[in-house]
Amino acid sequence: MSDATAAALAALHPAVQHHVVNTLRWPGLRPFQAAAVGPVLSGVDCLLLAPTAGGKTEAAMLPTLTRMASERWSGISVLYVCPLRALLNNLAPRLAGYTGWLGRSAEVWHGDVGQGQRRRILRDLPDVLLTTPESLEAMLVSVNVDTQRTFRDLRAVVVDEVHAFAGDDRGWHLLALLERLARVAGRELQRIGLSATVGNPDELLTWLQGGARHRPREVVAPQATSSVTPEVTLDHVGTVDNAAKVISALHKGEKRLVFVDSRRRAEELGAALRTRDVTTFLSHSSLSAGERRRSEEAFAEARDCVIVATSTLELGIDVGDLDRVIQIDSPRTVASFLQRLGRTGRRPDSSRNCLILCLGQESTLTAAGLLDRWAAGWVEPITAPPSPRHIVAQQLIAAALQENTIGLRTWRERWAGLPVFGDDSPRIFAHLLDAGFLDLDGDLAFIGPEAERRFGRRHFSDITAVFTAPPEFLVLSGREEIGQVGDDVLLADVDGPRVLLLAGRTWLVTHVDWSRRRCHVQPTDLPGRARWGSGGGGMSYDITQGMRNVVLGHDPTGVHLTRRAVSALAELRERHSTHTAADATVVGWSSTGEVHWWTWAGTAANRTLHASLPELVDPRQRIGDHALRLRPELTVDEMHRSLSMCELRPPEVNPSAVSGLKFAAALPEDLAIATVAERLVDLAGARAALDAPRRHHRDSTGP
Structure with missing residues (x-):
């Protein structure tokens, strides 16, 4: 010592x-x-x-x-x-x-x-x-x-x-x-x-x-004391069934934690593993707390087994000594990858390891780009969401509930200069009064009828969380809670019996209690499907730049690429050979007449550019990480003029898009829309793409 x-x-x-x-x-x-x-x-x-x-x-x-x-x-x-x-x-x-x-x-x-x-x-x-x-x-x-x-x-x-x-x-x-x-x-x-x-x-x-x-x-922060490089392998397997085949064949006798990007994928992979007689447990947010706990306890005590999880097990929940971490497709951030990698190597005789199994070529490129950034020692800066105006509204209502009243002139004192309460805060307070969320008695405000109507259910329980969970049905087998499913899986047309895939097992729907939002099931051997809505907001500027590095021929240092991964990346490099340059972005004209600006700037930056260049970009396109489709009738000079004069701005937001912003109803509509818009942009990434030199290439392929 x-x-x-x-x-x-x-x-x-x-x-x-x-x-x-x-x-x-x-x-x-x-x-x-x-x-x-x-x-x-x-x-x-x-x-x-x-x-x-x-x-x-x-x-x-x-x-x-x-x-x-x-x-x-x-x-x-x-x-x-x-x-x-x-x-x-x-x-x-x-x-x-x-x-x-x-x-x-x-x-x-x-x-x-x-x-x-x-x-x-x-x-x-x-x-x-x-x-x-x-x-x-x-x-x-x-x-x-x-x-x-x-x-x-x-x-x-x-x-x-x-x-x-x-x-x-x-x-x-x-x-x-x-x-x-x-x-x-x-x-x-x-x-x-x-x-x-x-x-x-x-x-x-x-x-x-x-x-x-x-x-x-x-x-x-500790000083790095180990020079041992983690064992990281990248593979391209093509399908969930192939991923299950690889997982069942490799590392038998070991305890394996498999991360997936969605509840649907967790259920699909869990079912595929069980058909191969792999002892498999599941953990995701739509399983009941009891079901998750049983899975995690059984996994912690077992040896030759697999647990398939979403990010619910990314944080430091102890599930015993792990031998392997396996990732299906790429995690969204380097920080997340580090968290998952860190679940292994805790025993003195073990090392940190991660096997990434990609289901498609593009996901192989995404994973390689993330690993390129990780190998370079880069980790995302943690940035708080901008303009939390809806939190101001929530806090004003909550403070009025806590103390029964809130002072018209003294309300700011409760938050001691917290940056949440910006220049718009007085206007938000005034809106709460005007719209009836708060009532006024002299210099004191108290809970008004609109707050009671919108948030008063179950003793104002809606006011305690700043996120909105989608409505789901509780799935019950007898009295046992299995988990939750969205109403879309119960409303979709099916031929024959309705069968759910949940907790890695199939369930026959016997009765749906629509008023109480309960779905009664019984076990079945019939095949079922899992379905939940998925988010997914694209990759960041930095990780997309890592993808560009890979396309330019750079393999991530310290990562083992299987033959399948090498083959997939070779095809991607060929496909994108005219889309990248070491010192510039590329504007490419395809043989079909389409024009694409290959920014490699990430989804948020490309979305920002799309909103800021209405005279240059095609308004009807799906925004992705790699490129923007430009108007084909424009000349090169017109393109240069538009880019040189560009003033970056957030995208226009349809008023209906604010529904995912909890407490948006307690904001003036323009502030709610502005809050959503300001969270969709990447000004720094967009500016970097604008400032980079550009090259032009004819007969380029499209995305």
Whole structure:
């Protein structure tokens, strides 16, 4: 043990030191954990960065528990916030053990916790509360929770997987909640973020500080100590059935975790594996919590088996020692790839590995482009969604619920300068009053009839989450919950019996209770289909540039390409040979008369260019990662003129498109439309494409 590591261990509370050595049987702290002790003990805001299984929870909690004991904190003094209930459930026994060393307690509070347990928690407050932002909001607005008594002793907040929050609106929601909690506690809260590797750690920590950016802060990250290169293999298999064939044939006797991009793909692959007598479990968001838990527990205890999962298992949920990670098609980000790669190599005798099985040639190119960026050491910067105006509306309504009234002139004080509340905030507040979401009595506003009508169901439960889940039917076999399916699978015309594929098994639909949104089924051997809507927003500028590098002949360093992958990439390079140049973008005229500008800029940048160049681009086209179709009648000079004079702007948004933005109804329509539009653009990527030199090529092929 080094002097620095020994000193860090000695700085912890004596009881914590004792249990680290005698209960955990650690020889000492890891260097990363030792580096976190000083900053956490001193109360500064921290971002602790380490790979999966890097000991981040202990790096945060051991010194936090030391502060709790040394400074005699009482009541709920620490919040531990996670993005997933399953992650909270997984962490709860460990944190209960750590707090127990000091005679303290930790409890979980989320949507699956029963009323009896909640009453017990509120009666005997724990020292550490593990929860989600949605459950925190529900507590703050609940008439059954004495907010002042519950949160007055709060001192510190640990945000696990903080990068998962920061990248979407749940992050803005969490920051707003922390400001309201700090107001209840009457003090600024120490904020400790835990994250895997990100491309912009300083900016992420600044974001986490919210309105308290004057506080001292420190990023703690381990130094790379291993020179062992992960085993990464890229293969092109063509179909789900072929992927199942490869998975069933390779690595028999090992525990394999397979990631897929959708619930439908998970069900299809799970069924294909089971037909090959592979012990297979499934985990995705449309399975019931009980079904997921049974799968994950069985997988953790088994050996020769496969679990097929969407991103539900990407974060640090423990499913035991894994031998292999397999990815079907490319993940969307390098950060996601790193998370998944990090699920392996935890045993001393194992190494990190990932096998990527691509179902199509283009997906092979996408995966190769992502691996090109990964091999270069690049990771996406985490960027919060711009213009969260709908969060302003949600927070104003929630604050009025929490405190019964909200001051006409003092409402901003609750959020202490949080960047969420921008220049449009006064107009949003005025709109809430004008539209009846809030009513006014003198200088005080309170919940109005429109808020009751739109969000008042089930004690305003709709106000607690900033995302909208699509309506789904609960699937029941007897009394057992199997999962959920969308209504489209029940409405689609079928010949013969209606059969669902869910939880890797087929079910015959026996009755649909439309009013209660319940679908009753029984097991069947008939073949079934899985169907859910899919998102998918294209790839980023940087990863698409990695794809361009691959087309230009660059194989990602440190990645093994199978013969099938080599063949697929060779065909793609031939197909795109006239679409790429090492030092320029390409404008290509095909033999059919079509003209394409090969930007290789990613979907968001191409969408921005499409909106900004109406006189140049064909208005009727599907926007993709690689190219834009131009108007064929334009001359080269006219194209150059349009590009040189281009002023970038967001795309026009149909008013109906704001339906996916929760609380859009509480915004003025133009602000709701602007919010959606501003989230569809990539100004930097579009500008890079505009500024790059251009070449022209005749008789080019199309996309």
